[in-house]
Amino acid sequence: MRIGIVCYPTYGGSGVLATELGKALADKGHMVHFITYQQPVRLNAFHANIYYHEVQVPTYPLFDFPPYESALSSTMVDVILNQQLDLLHVHYAIPHASTAYLAKQIVSKQGRTVPFITTLHGTDITLVGKDKTYAPVVTFSINESDAITAVSNNLREETYKSFQIEKDIEVIYNFVDTERFKRRDAELLHFRNAIAPNGEKILLHVSNFRKVKRVPDVVKVFQKVREQVPVKLLLVGDGPDRPAIEAMCRDMHLCGDIRFVGKQEQLEDVMSIADLFLLPSEYESFGLAALEAMAAEVPVISSNAGGLPEVNIHGKTGYLSPVGDVDSMAEHALRLLQNEELLASMRKGALEQAQRFHIDNIIPQYEALYEEVMNRALESVDK
Numbered sequence: 001m002r003i004g005i006v007c008y009p010t011y012g013g014s015g016v017l018a019t020e021l022g023k024a025l026a027d028k029g030h031m032v033h034f035i036t037y038q039q040p041v042r043l044n045a046f047h048a049n050i051y052y053h054e055v056q057v058p059t060y061p062l063f064d065f066p067p068y069e070s071a072l073s074s075t076m077v078d079v080i081l082n083q084q085l086d087l088l089h090v091h092y093a094i095p096h097a098s099t100a101y102l103a104k105q106i107v108s109k110q111g112r113t114v115p116f117i118t119t120l121h122g123t124d125i126t127l128v129g130k131d132k133t134y135a136p137v138v139t140f141s142i143n144e145s146d147a148i149t150a151v152s153n154n155l156r157e158e159t160y161k162s163f164q165i166e167k168d169i170e171v172i173y174n175f176v177d178t179e180r181f182k183r184r185d186a187e188l189l190h191f192r193n194a195i196a197p198n199g200e201k202i203l204l205h206v207s208n209f210r211k212v213k214r215v216p217d218v219v220k221v222f223q224k225v226r227e228q229v230p231v232k233l234l235l236v237g238d239g240p241d242r243p244a245i246e247a248m249c250r251d252m253h254l255c256g257d258i259r260f261v262g263k264q265e266q267l268e269d270v271m272s273i274a275d276l277f278l279l280p281s282e283y284e285s286f287g288l289a290a291l292e293a294m295a296a297e298v299p300v301i302s303s304n305a306g307g308l309p310e311v312n313i314h315g316k317t318g319y320l321s322p323v324g325d326v327d328s329m330a331e332h333a334l335r336l337l338q339n340e341e342l343l344a345s346m347r348k349g350a351l352e353q354a355q356r357f358h359i360d361n362i363i364p365q366y367e368a369l370y371e372e373v374m375n376r377a378l379e380s381v382d383k
């Protein structure tokens, strides 16, 4: 198939997922065309079946706000027509679903039928999408999608609760390449020793440092754990809350034991040296970073918000606590760090759970959906 993928190219989970999906589809022989405003971060090696089309947004003195959506729709039209795309798969509803709708209408005037699939990822529904500034367009464009998927049951339910959706939303879970995230303790010992030179345990948090991630809770949990166990905290990623978190660490006199390493492309290395992963989010539709940690045998201490209980199984792969309950999270972390046997069994449970979301189990679900959508589109042309 010739598939156009539209996503945010930055470090967010939706862009990561979309890029990994495109790479896996290309490996299976599909022609994949990424349409984004910048090279997606995980699209970092040449692949014969992958093409990248950059959306250019020309400016003009009249534009206080350059019309990105128009530029994106026009680029979609160009790629559909010149690369003979069979379908578009857009990730994150805003503005990708409405731009896909527009592109579909434009090419239909030229006799081309190109269906589009919208994958909902989380904040496009639960945070930004619900805002009344966007809600009518989001509702309309989701309903006009030829198929809709959500990355968890929770997100599917949230979408039905928040919008008047007239169509079925299929749940296709996020996935992980467990081979890539396979733990490599011996190989990465030098890295581990650099972070924890005296054999301390390592707590890890990876995010885009936004409010919804509740990064201050990570620091509070760390402080409580540190009172009882020698431990270091590794903070990966960047975002608007990072300066405040750095100030918080200074005020709490924790700087010596906390390492900010910014955005990292080799996440598998970082996951491989961690003992526990912390994800205390206010909401998480799925928690892709937690799944990647589990694939590296890292148990997860998380909140029980959104789709996290579908990924992190309490008592098997880690522990769940109510949002904001840092005492409970610290208690869970200490329970594991002070009991090597329990930690070992939880690590095994985490890896087993990650296998359920193995990339090879999930990609065929997308391929089946593509087939179904294309067949429906062909039938509608025949009528």
Ligand code: GMT
Pocket: 011, 012, 013, 014, 015, 017, 092, 121, 122, 123, 151, 174, 207, 208, 212, 283, 284, 285, 286, 287, 288, 289
């Ligand atoms: O929260 C992020 O990390 C960014 C955001 C995005 O859309 O880029 O992530 C959302 O999509 C991920 C991939 O499907 C999910 O794993 C995250 O849980 C989800 N984030 C939220 O729901 C807050």
